[in-house]
Amino acid sequence: MTEAETSSPPKLSIRGLSKSFRKGEQTIEALRDLSVDIRKGEFVGIVGASGCGKTTMLRLIDGLTEPTSGTVLVDGKPLERPGEQLAFVFQQDGLLPWRTVMANTMFGPELQGQNKAQSISTAQRFLRLVGLTQFPRHFPHELSGGMRQRVNLARALTVGADILLMDEPFAALDAQTREIMQAELLRIWTDTRKTVLLVTHQIEEAVFLSDRVLVFTTRPGRLKDEVVIDLPRPRDLSIKRTTAFTRYTDYIWRAIEEEVRRSIDAELEQA
Amino acid sequence: MSKVESHSLGAKLKGSGPRWALPRLRPALWQGLASFVVAAILWEFLARVVVDNPLFFTSLTDIAIRGVELWKSGELQTHIWVSFIEFAGGYFLAAIFGILGGICMAASKTARGFFDPWVSMLYATPILALGPLFILWMGIGVASKIAVIFLVSVFPILINTLVGLTTTDRILLDVARSLGATPQQIYMKVRMPAALPYIIAGLRLSVARALVGVVVAELFGARAGLGFLILMSAQSFDTAAMFVGVIALAVAGVGSVAALKWVEEKMAPWRFENVDD
Numbered sequence: 019m020t021e022a023e024t025s026s027p028p029k030l031s032i033r034g035l036s037k038s039f040r041k042g043e044q045t046i047e048a049l050r051d052l053s054v055d056i057r058k059g060e061f062v063g064i065v066g067a068s069g070c071g072k073t074t075m076l077r078l079i080d081g082l083t084e085p086t087s088g089t090v091l092v093d094g095k096p097l098e099r100p101g102e103q104l105a106f107v108f109q110q111d112g113l114l115p116w117r118t119v120m121a122n123t124m125f126g127p128e129l130q131g132q133n134k135a136q137s138i139s140t141a142q143r144f145l146r147l148v149g150l151t152q153f154p155r156h157f158p159h160e161l162s163g164g165m166r167q168r169v170n171l172a173r174a175l176t177v178g179a180d181i182l183l184m185d186e187p188f189a190a191l192d193a194q195t196r197e198i199m200q201a202e203l204l205r206i207w208t209d210t211r212k213t214v215l216l217v218t219h220q221i222e223e224a225v226f227l228s229d230r231v232l233v234f235t236t237r238p239g240r241l242k243d244e245v246v247i248d249l250p251r252p253r254d255l256s257i258k259r260t261t262a263f264t265r266y267t268d269y270i271w272r273a274i275e276e277e278v279r280r281s282i283d284a285e286l287e288q289a
Numbered sequence: 290m291s292k293v294e295s296h297s298l299g300a301k302l303k304g305s306g307p308r309w310a311l312p313r314l315r316p317a318l319w320q321g322l323a324s325f326v327v328a329a330i331l332w333e334f335l336a337r338v339v340v341d342n343p344l345f346f347t348s349l350t351d352i353a354i355r356g357v358e359l360w361k362s363g364e365l366q367t368h369i370w371v372s373f374i375e376f377a378g379g380y381f382l383a384a385i386f387g388i389l390g391g392i393c394m395a396a397s398k399t400a401r402g403f404f405d406p407w408v409s410m411l412y413a414t415p416i417l418a419l420g421p422l423f424i425l426w427m428g429i430g431v432a433s434k435i436a437v438i439f440l441v442s443v444f445p446i447l448i449n450t451l452v453g454l455t456t457t458d459r460i461l462l463d464v465a466r467s468l469g470a471t472p473q474q475i476y477m478k479v480r481m482p483a484a485l486p487y488i489i490a491g492l493r494l495s496v497a498r499a500l501v502g503v504v505v506a507e508l509f510g511a512r513a514g515l516g517f518l519i520l521m522s523a524q525s526f527d528t529a530a531m532f533v534g535v536i537a538l539a540v541a542g543v544g545s546v547a548a549l550k551w552v553e554e555k556m557a558p559w560r561f562e563n564v565d566d
């Protein structure tokens with residue numbers, strides 16, 4: 019992994035990122051001194067116990083939340099404002115309920131000041147990419163969870179950002195739909211060559227998709243381990259049955275188990 | 290700020306079939322009609338057989354006859370017109386000031402802090418009781434009625450606008466920001482559309498209050514109007530004419546509330562989706 023990094027500056031560079039939330043008297047330290055570099059075109063999975071600061075990290079990177087300290091550099095430069103270089107796929111689909119599938123997908127281009135014809139063609143392109151062309155006039159409440167998540171993904175892609183931040187995008191889906199979406203995501207990633215940060219609770223998903231998996235400690239979130247997934251690409255679902263694959267998932271599971279136990283114990287103590 | 294008013298947003302109604310397809314009557318509508326017919330028969334029976342005294346209770350047919358008489362003499366139209374002018378004037382002003390006031394209070398914390406106590410207080414005050422005062426100040430003409438109707442109906446609209454604009458789903462705001470929206474864009478393309486169903490619900494809640502306002506304000510002193518008709522008929526023991534006024538008001542109330550519900554459902558269909566037929 020290290021040899022690839024030295025040649026060009028990292029696409030995304032996180033330096034000493036920390037975040038504490040104040041809640042009345044209490045201060046919750048969500049993230050502590052996180053530093054990590056991510057190559058252009060790299061697919062990075064992020065796993066860790068619930069509440070360890072994964073969402074917080076993505077929000078900090080996207081500029082939706084101000085860090086307590088630390089910096090985020092994109093192509094070696096600090097981020098000016100959200101929208102241009104980074105796209106965020108939220109866990110909840112966050113579709114505007116009063117807009118159709120097409121109008122939701124056009125939202126990004128529209129905000130960027132593209133005219134209507136441009137916006138429509140951009141939206142159409144990405145709806146095709148995520149395989150959702152039949153329902154442009156449907157409203158979100160008329161779609162299944164999987165379809166909504168596809169629109170969510172298409173909308174994020176329209177911005178044309180090089181970096182895709184994904185927060186448990188498939189968590190709400192059933193197992194079959196999730197597997198299909200994983201395969202779709204790999205295909206899209208191969209087509210578009212984006213840099214992807216994907217937070218997930220599913221170790222299997224992380225290993226299947228990623229070049230590298232970051233394992234977080236319990237709160238405050240720090241980097242506990244990083245695992246380079248040296249599996250051949252292109253990957254398809256059959257790879258999940260190979261021993262190499264299960265060795266990775268077992269390894270990450272052991273790394274995380276201790277942390278999960280600790281977070282459960284901490285919760286029980288509080289209760 | 291009280292959120293009570295906006296809770297009735299969840300009011301259950303739902304049409305089956307395509308939204309724009311006109312009257313293939315739905316089961317609910319049939320049931321409604323049937324219950325009306327039963328009520329009408331009961332009413333007629335009660336008036337003709339049980340009570341049998343037109344002073345206390347008048348049969349529907351007598352009311353209809355009286356209604357036609359009043360219509361032919363042109364009297365009924367005058368009353369309807371005067372009441373309509375009062376209602377429309379007060380309600381229109383309430384809609385404008387309610388929505389603008391809600392927008393201002395949503396936009397500025399200072400404005401909110403400054404006006405919130407007043408809004409809460411006036412909203413809870415039975416303003417109708419001040420009707421005589423308004424008549425003293427502004428005379429028995431239309432102006433005093435408009436003032437009363439304005440005051441009783443402005444606050445639900447204002448409060449709903451404020452609540453609608455300030456309780457936007459956080460995820461929607463995050464999405465817009467993440468897509469690079471400017472604060473103005475977030476306001477126009479997220480907060481405003483999200484608040485629209487609340488605003489319409491506020492308008493709907495205010496219709497009923499405004500209609501009560503029309504009647505009560507006219508009872509305190511007027512020269513014409515449906516409330517005036519009701520008062521005058523009651524004082525001259527013309528019970529049939531009194532019912533004509535009451536029924537005219539009821540029709541106006543049911544009609545305008547239904548129209549606003551329809552608009553609400555049209556504009557925010559996702560709010561009404563999970564309700565069973």
Ligand SMILES: Nc1ncnc2c1ncn2[C@@H]1O[C@H](COP(=O)(O)OP(=O)(O)OP(=O)(O)O)[C@@H](O)[C@H]1O
Binds near residue numbers: 039046048075
């Ligand atoms: N806006 C906020 N205000 C106060 N505390 C917050 C806020 N956002 C997050 N936190 C706290 O920060 C910690 C990390 O939260 P975060 O959402 O980043 O966890 P996570 O790793 O994404 O968890 P999960 O896997 O359950 O989604 C939690 O303890 C949470 O309570």
Ligand SMILES: [Mg+2]
Binds near residue numbers: 072073074185
């Ligand atoms: Mg999270």
